Amino acid sequence: MSSPSRPPKIHDVAKRAGVSVATVSRVFSNPDIVSEKSRKAVEKAVVETGYTLNVLGRNLRQSQVGAVLALVPNLANPFFSEILAGISEVLRDAGLNLLVLDTRQVDRDSPTHGLRNYLNRSHADGIIVLDGSLDPELFRSPACPPVVQACEWSEGVPGAKVLADNAEGARLAVQHLLDHGHRRILHLAGPRQNSLSVSRAEGVGAALSAKGLAPVATIEGAFTLRSGREAAAEVIEAAPTAVFCDNDEMAIGLMAGLTEAGLQVPEDISLVGFDNIEMAAYAPVPLTTVRQRRAVLGQEAARLLLSQRDGEQPETRVLPVELCLRRSVRAI
Amino acid sequence: MSSPSRPPKIHDVAKRAGVSVATVSRVFSNPDIVSEKSRKAVEKAVVETGYTLNVLGRNLRQSQVGAVLALVPNLANPFFSEILAGISEVLRDAGLNLLVLDTRQVDRDSPTHGLRNYLNRSHADGIIVLDGSLDPELFRSPACPPVVQACEWSEGVPGAKVLADNAEGARLAVQHLLDHGHRRILHLAGPRQNSLSVSRAEGVGAALSAKGLAPVATIEGAFTLRSGREAAAEVIEAAPTAVFCDNDEMAIGLMAGLTEAGLQVPEDISLVGFDNIEMAAYAPVPLTTVRQRRAVLGQEAARLLLSQRDGEQPETRVLPVELCLRRSVRAI
């Protein structure tokens, strides 16, 4: 408990406890194999010296970082925070830390400071990619630790994937609209090349084409409140009776835009979203939407990463989604 | 570029380039002091071997982790994600990584697995605390790296602080209500012991007492949408003409609760929030609120941490706030 100028090392503890450094080390990593007597002595010495394990030394020796890196397209976007919370939870139980990197904030391809330098076994023991717009080549280097893609994805990245059942969710949503008599259905989609947009467009197409229909229009948004609001004019022009939005934020933004233009939801236009963010229930008109469990998605991603690290085969897991009925859809 | 079973080390590069390991090291850390000839040779060898610097070795040698730890009360809460984005940005420019830890997810005081084990120079080069409910003693250990508190805080924690001007924000909000003729003002506050709640209550008190008034009631919420909605009954009972809410989520929740009870905002009750989350502008009634710049707060926190690391004195920085006028307040 004294306050030495230099932090105590394992050696100091050993000397004080009258045992070898190996014994001290064992008390930390595998207490059961050391005699009660030695263990007590070590524990006492640890308290007396104020020793704390130096993780840097251990990590170097064991060639492990003790942390997993999450690659997030936009750290400020609340959509990802719940996923991160799920990831964090599982990692913690496994004794691993969570590093996060905002892929917008990092040079994508600078050879010296770019993303590439993070994809290295000495930087992280594993990587969870939440950004589907990265160059798959980055992850194919032999120096790259195990990778799991979650939520968004891109082809060519090795490793496991966890996805919500995006196509099925979109299909459910549109089917719901069809069941309520809607025929003029508009799709307010995410960015064209985004993997989520692609899957959800599939689901939309599947539901509609079963009835011999197609969207009256597909508008490309940016998954943001603002882009939803800005789409209002174009939506009104296309005169749908219902709109399926690729996420809740665009739906709520569109709701605001429609209201400003004097249209009522759901009387004039029905709306369905995707995600079931908490705010969906508090929107001006509580939003009917597709729930995907973001925390579970994060947990699954972390679990898959751990099992991959333990040598198991990468697999793709598709998480079920379900429709959340509220008040933004009416029958016609 | 060959694919050796074991990753190349600095030694391999040195041999291949016909120089010493020291020279290779210098090419990475301080290229200018090595001759062009040697540098070229090393760079060539690096490419040929596919060498990447092993950060673990460097970190041990330099007794640094290359990362800063952010302690967040609830990683799933979108409020913090923007702060984290600000932190991340500044850290990145300084070549540091961001580790995040959800303080809810970690045993607060388990001696072997608890929070204490993270507050260690071998775990992180610095710590940014966004949780005001932690035991200050944790941060007083000599093994603890530099600390900065941001947003929430508690007394007794050493190091710098960055805060929004909470009292002034609350004062502005209540003054705004007073200016619109309101006299029966209710305060929907955060948890009683929370530092934000305390400061904001001060501001509320200051504005009201200047007019010889006091809140018609103070209700304790939990900063959540749900707690706002649940407060509706109690609010209605107290019959205020206006409510100041300690954050936007509670305000929007309350708005929903009031609407369900058949009251109109702002006709029957005016509402002011705090934070200016993006959703505030898209609430059923666009919410008048106090803006605090969360990204800036995060940036400042990171900057203060860096300057503290460089030996400068810890300081407290109070960031200005401003009123954001929308439609949830009307004159009476």
Add this chain to the structure above:
DNA sequence: TTGTAGGCGTTATCAA
């Protein structure tokens, strides 16, 4: 059950 000793990969010191 315990101790000894070598090595994890890098950087910094010092001398050349």
Add this chain to the structure above:
DNA sequence: TTGATAACGCCTACAA
């Protein structure tokens, strides 16, 4: 400008 070498702090055969 360069090279040899000793740390950095810990873990883990291997031997006792």
